[in-house]
């Protein structure tokens with residue numbers, strides 16, 4: 436990748452108790468003396484407050500994996516953007532494929548969530564990606580998803596966002612997308628942002644890749660695909676493998 440500080444995002448999904456999250460963060464802080472990457476942990480709701488406390492004073496970002504679109508109200512079991520912010524989150528993942536596939540979330544909902552997150556001072560990490568590995572179809576699906584998820588955002592708001600391209604067939608399957616194809620998707624996404632929001636947003640909106648990234652493939656993948664960072668699911672659960680990814684990727688920058 437070019438000479439930029441990469442993003443490395445852990446998505447813990449429904450894993451880790453409060454104690455496990457805090458132990459991970461303490462271990463991470465002990466190991467890492469320099470901060471050559473933007474590292475962010477998307478932790479379960481229950482661990483946000485304690486994780487933010489454990490990360491305080493370090494550049495480690497703590498965030499959530501989802502939120503409700505409304506400011507507040509009668510939505511039993513839901514959590515608002517303001518509540519996440521209050522608990523110590525600085526970002527929120529939106530539109531992860533598991534939310535889309537298992538909970539029926541669509542682009543219009545993700546767009547409303549993004550606008551609400553921005554209003555509450557949370558950085559939206561917006562996930563897009565196609566169902567199949569058919570490349571031509573993939574490009575069009577990603578274009579549509581971006582246009583709908585980012586609808587009505589001002590250039591200033593868009594500059595607060597991070598986009599993560601995660602082809603669904605690559606998530607948790609061991610099937611890494613080809614770096615050349617991901618580079619094409621990144622370029623197509625940048626062109627789309629320029630066309631709709633103007634040239635000044637393009638270097639300010641990081642475009643990441645997620646899907647079967649491991650300590651073994653992260654370094655070569657990021658070099659060959661030229662993405663701005665990685666979103667890591669399974670391989671982020673163990674401190675050793677996550678640290679290895681951070682170390683390997685930042686050797687390149």
Ligand code: PEP
Pocket residue numbers: 446531601605606607608645646647648666667668669670
């Ligand atoms: C993810 O859940 O966003 C993800 C990329 O998972 P994995 O790294 O396990 O494929």
